[in-house]
Amino acid sequence: MVASETCTRSPEETEALAGALARRLRAGDVVAVSGELGAGKTTFVRGACRALGVRERVTSPTFTIGHRYHGDGVDVSHLDLYRFQGVSAAEWGDLEPYFDDAIAFVEWPEAGEGALPPPRFRVRLRHAGGGRAVTIDEC
Numbered sequence: 001m002v003a004s005e006t007c008t009r010s011p012e013e014t015e016a017l018a019g020a021l022a023r024r025l026r027a028g029d030v031v032a033v034s035g036e037l038g039a040g041k042t043t044f045v046r047g048a049c050r051a052l053g054v055r056e057r058v059t060s061p062t063f064t065i066g067h068r069y070h071g072d073g074v075d076v077s078h079l080d081l082y083r084f085q086g087v088s089a090a091e092w093g094d095l096e097p098y099f100d101d102a103i104a105f106v107e108w109p110e111a112g113e114g115a116l117p118p119p120r121f122r123v124r125l126r127h128a129g130g131g132r133a134v135t136i137d138e139c
């Protein structure tokens, strides 16, 4: 496993870091994005989406199951499992299409452990000073 930690001092820096990771991704890859409330998970996913050519506004899917966007030659899914306690077979039926032939970013991935496809990268964000510490592990 390869790990790296970076401190970002602004949302723009978090987006740029996500953009650098995004360029290493391909369809079928899953990226688990964890961290406390407001840590910058959606900001990170937004930066990755931009780098992958998504032009739509990338917003938190907290009140929907997820979003699937068209990027530049690849689809990008954004899921938020905040409201989930585990993932049942029926719920997996609803989630599966987001993972099919797309790069999938999952916020609050803990609820999906063992039920979702294993991530290729784990991103962890935490508050650090006025900025954020961002750890990226390749699994």
Ligand SMILES: Nc1ncnc2c1ncn2[C@@H]1O[C@H](COP(=O)(O)OP(=O)(O)OP(=O)(O)O)[C@@H](O)[C@H]1O
Pocket (backbone or CB within 6 Å): 008, 009, 010, 011, 012, 013, 014, 035, 036, 037, 038, 039, 040, 041, 042, 043, 044, 060, 107, 130, 131, 132
């Ligand atoms: N270095 C930074 N990186 C990312 N976000 C930052 C940073 N500094 C400040 N922020 C701000 O922190 C907030 C992070 O919100 P964001 O929605 O990305 O977090 P989240 O982890 O997805 O939250 P939630 O748990 O509610 O889904 C934004 O308002 C953003 O502008």
Ligand SMILES: [Mg+2]
Pocket (backbone or CB within 6 Å): 041, 042, 043, 060, 107
């Ligand atoms: Mg969020």
